[in-house]
Amino acid sequence: MPLSAERQRDGSIRSGAAAQTATQTVTPAVVLWLTTAGAIAVTLLAGVSAPRPLRLNLPLLAHASGLLAGYGVTVMVALMSRAPALERGVGADRLARWHAKGGRAIVCLILIHGVAATAAWAMARGTSVWVATVDVLTMPGLIAATVGTLIFLAIGAISAQSARRRLSYETWHVLHLLTYLAIALSFSHELAGPDLAGLPLVQVAWSLLYTFSLGLVLRYRVLAPLTQLWRHQLRVDHIVHEGTGVVSIILRGRHLNELNPESGQFFRWRFLTGATWRSSHPFSLSAPPHQQFLRITVKAVGDGTRLIHSLRPGTRVLAAGPYGAMTNERRQGRGVLLIAGGVGITPMRALFETLPVDGRELTLLYRASSAEEILFRDELEHIARHRGAQLIFLTGPSSDPRNAITAQSLSAMVPDLPARDVYLCASPRFAATATTALAHAGLPRRQLHHEEFNF
Ligand SMILES: Cc1cc2nc3c(=O)[nH]c(=O)nc-3n(C[C@H](O)[C@H](O)[C@H](O)COP(=O)(O)OP(=O)(O)OC[C@H]3O[C@@H](n4cnc5c(N)ncnc54)[C@H](O)[C@@H]3O)c2cc1C
Known part of the structure; x- marks a missing residue:
C-alpha cells in the first residue's frame, strides 16, 4: 500500500517551516x-x-x-x-x-x-x-x-x-x-x-x-550512517509496483523525526543484502516523511536499480542523509511552479503535497514520454483536488508542438510565472530546455531551484 495523502497526515513529520531551524546551513x-x-x-x-x-x-x-x-x-x-x-x-x-x-x-x-x-x-x-x-x-x-x-x-x-x-x-x-x-x-x-x-x-x-x-x-x-542504522533500525516494509520498471519501497524505522527529513530531499540508500550492500544509491523521498515510514520510488535503469527491485521485506537499510536543498526553505516568493520530468517526479510528488502555499498559487507540470509512464496519477489528482492546485500532464513525443517547453508555453500555463519559485527535477536535457525557457519567460535566477538525478 503506498503512503497516501491521508496516511501522511497522521504522524507526518513537521513541515518545512518548522524544520528550517533544525539544521544550520551555509549559502x-x-x-x-x-x-x-x-x-x-x-x-x-x-x-x-x-x-x-x-x-x-x-x-x-x-x-x-x-x-x-x-x-x-x-x-x-x-x-x-x-x-x-x-x-x-x-x-x-x-x-x-x-x-x-x-x-x-x-x-x-x-x-x-x-x-x-x-x-x-x-x-x-x-x-x-x-x-x-x-x-x-x-x-x-x-x-x-x-x-x-x-x-x-x-x-x-x-x-x-x-x-x-x-x-x-x-x-x-x-x-x-x-x-x-x-x-x-x-x-x-x-x-x-x-x-x-x-x-x-x-x-x-x-x-x-x-x-x-x-x-x-x-x-x-x-559515523553518521552507522549511527542511523543502529538508532533508526530501518528495514524494507513492503514494495509496491508503480508502473513499468518502477517500484516504490516503503521503509519502516524508529524515531525518524530525529532525522529532520523534508519533502524535496533525498538519502543515499545502501540495502544490506549480499548482492546490494556494496553500492549506495541516491533516491528522493517520494512521499512526505512520516515518523515511522519513508517512501522512495526507484526506476530500474541499470544493474544496481534492477537488484533493488527484487529486495524482500525485512531487508535492513543503511541510509545516509537527508541531503538536498530543494526544500521549502529555498522559497523566495508566494506562488510555486513544480516541474518534473520522468522519474524526477519523486521529490515533486512530496513537495506538491506539503509546500505551505495557497493551492491557487501552486502548479505541478509533469512531463512523461507517454500516459502509461505517469507515476502516482491518482495521488497527484487527489492532492490537486484537495488543495485546489493546478496539475498539468504533458505526455507524448517532444516533436509534438503541444509538448514544447518554451517561454510562451510556460507563461500561458502560469501567467504569474516571474513572481513564482520554480522547483525543477528532470533529466539534464529536459532541465536545460526548461531552464532556458524559464529565463526567457522572465524568471529571476534566484527563484529557480534545481536538482539533477545525475552526479
Ligand atoms: C540527488 C539524486 C536523487 C535521485 N532520486 C532518484 C529517485 O527518486 N528515483 C530514481 O529512480 N532515481 C533517482 N536518482 C537516480 C538514481 O540514483 C540512479 O538512477 C541510480 O543510482 C542508478 O544506479 P544503477 O546502478 O542502476 O545504474 P547505472 O547504470 O550504474 O548508472 C546509471 C546512472 O546513475 C549514476 N549512478 C549510478 N550509481 C550511482 C550512485 N551510487 N550515486 C550517484 N549516481 C549513481 C551513474 O553515474 C549513471 O549516470 C537520483 C539521483 C540523484 C543524484
Missing part, C-alpha cells in the same frame, strides 16, 4: 567567500616563504602552486564530506560540480608545482633538469609525494568525461577513494617541504586544516 556565496579568503591567505603565505617574493619567479610559482594545491585538497574533501550544512545550503549537485572543477584545478596546480620546483632547483644549482629531478626526489617525503602526485593525475584522468562514461559508477567511485591515499602520501612533504618548514605555528594550523576536513568526512560519511 553558496558564503562558501565561495571563505574559500577565496583562504586561497588569498595561502598565496600570501607563499610570498612569505618564497625568496624574492616581489617578483614573479619560478620559486614563487612553485611555492604558491604547491600551497594552493594542498589547501585546495582540504576544500575539496570538505565539500564532499556530506556535512548537512553544506548539503542543505549549497545542494549536492552543485557541490559535485564545484568538486569536479576544483579537482581539475588542483591537478593543474600540482603539475605546475612539480615542474616549477624542479626547474627552479636546476636554475639555482646550475644543473640539468635531470640532475635536479634526482636531487629533488631525495628531499624529505618527496618519493611518497611523487607517488601521491601520480595517483592524483590518474584520478584526474579517470574523472575526465570521456573516461568516466566508460567506467561503471562503482569502479569509478572505488578508484576515486584512492584520493585519500594520495593525500596521505603528500602530507609529510607539505609539512617538511620548504613552504612550511621552520614555521611551526603554520605547520600546526595546516595540520588542523587537514584534521578538520578529514574529520568532517569521518563524521558524516562513516
Whole structure:
C-alpha cells in the first residue's frame, strides 16, 4: 500500500517551516567567500616563504602552486564530506560540480608545482633538469609525494568525461577513494617541504586544516550512517509496483523525526543484502516523511536499480542523509511552479503535497514520454483536488508542438510565472530546455531551484 495523502497526515513529520531551524546551513556565496579568503591567505603565505617574493619567479610559482594545491585538497574533501550544512545550503549537485572543477584545478596546480620546483632547483644549482629531478626526489617525503602526485593525475584522468562514461559508477567511485591515499602520501612533504618548514605555528594550523576536513568526512560519511542504522533500525516494509520498471519501497524505522527529513530531499540508500550492500544509491523521498515510514520510488535503469527491485521485506537499510536543498526553505516568493520530468517526479510528488502555499498559487507540470509512464496519477489528482492546485500532464513525443517547453508555453500555463519559485527535477536535457525557457519567460535566477538525478 503506498503512503497516501491521508496516511501522511497522521504522524507526518513537521513541515518545512518548522524544520528550517533544525539544521544550520551555509549559502553558496558564503562558501565561495571563505574559500577565496583562504586561497588569498595561502598565496600570501607563499610570498612569505618564497625568496624574492616581489617578483614573479619560478620559486614563487612553485611555492604558491604547491600551497594552493594542498589547501585546495582540504576544500575539496570538505565539500564532499556530506556535512548537512553544506548539503542543505549549497545542494549536492552543485557541490559535485564545484568538486569536479576544483579537482581539475588542483591537478593543474600540482603539475605546475612539480615542474616549477624542479626547474627552479636546476636554475639555482646550475644543473640539468635531470640532475635536479634526482636531487629533488631525495628531499624529505618527496618519493611518497611523487607517488601521491601520480595517483592524483590518474584520478584526474579517470574523472575526465570521456573516461568516466566508460567506467561503471562503482569502479569509478572505488578508484576515486584512492584520493585519500594520495593525500596521505603528500602530507609529510607539505609539512617538511620548504613552504612550511621552520614555521611551526603554520605547520600546526595546516595540520588542523587537514584534521578538520578529514574529520568532517569521518563524521558524516562513516559515523553518521552507522549511527542511523543502529538508532533508526530501518528495514524494507513492503514494495509496491508503480508502473513499468518502477517500484516504490516503503521503509519502516524508529524515531525518524530525529532525522529532520523534508519533502524535496533525498538519502543515499545502501540495502544490506549480499548482492546490494556494496553500492549506495541516491533516491528522493517520494512521499512526505512520516515518523515511522519513508517512501522512495526507484526506476530500474541499470544493474544496481534492477537488484533493488527484487529486495524482500525485512531487508535492513543503511541510509545516509537527508541531503538536498530543494526544500521549502529555498522559497523566495508566494506562488510555486513544480516541474518534473520522468522519474524526477519523486521529490515533486512530496513537495506538491506539503509546500505551505495557497493551492491557487501552486502548479505541478509533469512531463512523461507517454500516459502509461505517469507515476502516482491518482495521488497527484487527489492532492490537486484537495488543495485546489493546478496539475498539468504533458505526455507524448517532444516533436509534438503541444509538448514544447518554451517561454510562451510556460507563461500561458502560469501567467504569474516571474513572481513564482520554480522547483525543477528532470533529466539534464529536459532541465536545460526548461531552464532556458524559464529565463526567457522572465524568471529571476534566484527563484529557480534545481536538482539533477545525475552526479
Ligand atoms: C540527488 C539524486 C536523487 C535521485 N532520486 C532518484 C529517485 O527518486 N528515483 C530514481 O529512480 N532515481 C533517482 N536518482 C537516480 C538514481 O540514483 C540512479 O538512477 C541510480 O543510482 C542508478 O544506479 P544503477 O546502478 O542502476 O545504474 P547505472 O547504470 O550504474 O548508472 C546509471 C546512472 O546513475 C549514476 N549512478 C549510478 N550509481 C550511482 C550512485 N551510487 N550515486 C550517484 N549516481 C549513481 C551513474 O553515474 C549513471 O549516470 C537520483 C539521483 C540523484 C543524484
